[in-house]
Amino acid sequence: MRRLVVDRSGTSAPATSSTVYELRSVAVPYGNCIEPANVKAGGHACPIRFQCAGCGFYRPDPSYLPAIDQHIISLKATREKARALDTDEFVVRNLTDQIDAFDRVRAKMREQLENLSSEQRLEIEHASAVLRKSRASRSPAVTPLSITAIGAHDRD
Numbered sequence: 001m002r003r004l005v006v007d008r009s010g011t012s013a014p015a016t017s018s019t020v021y022e023l024r025s026v027a028v029p030y031g032n033c034i035e036p037a038n039v040k041a042g043g044h045a046c047p048i049r050f051q052c053a054g055c056g057f058y059r060p061d062p063s064y065l066p067a068i069d070q071h072i073i074s075l076k077a078t079r080e081k082a083r084a085l086d087t088d089e090f091v092v093r094n095l096t097d098q099i100d101a102f103d104r105v106r107a108k109m110r111e112q113l114e115n116l117s118s119e120q121r122l123e124i125e126h127a128s129a130v131l132r133k134s135r136a137s138r139s140p141a142v143t144p145l146s147i148t149a150i151g152a153h154d155r156d
């Protein structure tokens, strides 16, 4: 899986070894993160509210494709709400830029998968399912939504 890691532009960014991949990155909602302070904090200290597709420390692999699919759907729904609320154009623009960036990353990873043999693709699908199961059993990283929820709770 480490060989199929890409960066935010979709450029191949394989980890040099499995150990490096595991020790220097942390799972966040839409991919792995290599930002040192966030890695140290177990993925709970993103300084820019998980806008990963615009971040130089973003390193997703194909096991995150379903999460990215879901996130793109969610960003599009939020953009529609923003338009309905007549928000300033910068709010809509930010959401559109994130959608486009995640879409680029997703397209590149799918392209990589298409270039594999069917046997290799099956192996990656199996490994992806195992990784997702393992991540789901750990405590989830804080996301922008949970930050909002914490903020609302603190005000009560």
Ligand code: SF4
Residues within 6 Å of the ligand: 028, 032, 033, 034, 035, 038, 046, 047, 048, 049, 050, 051, 052, 053, 055, 056, 057, 058, 059
């Ligand atoms: S935006 Fe994503 S990749 Fe960047 S520091 Fe935050 S969690 Fe890590």
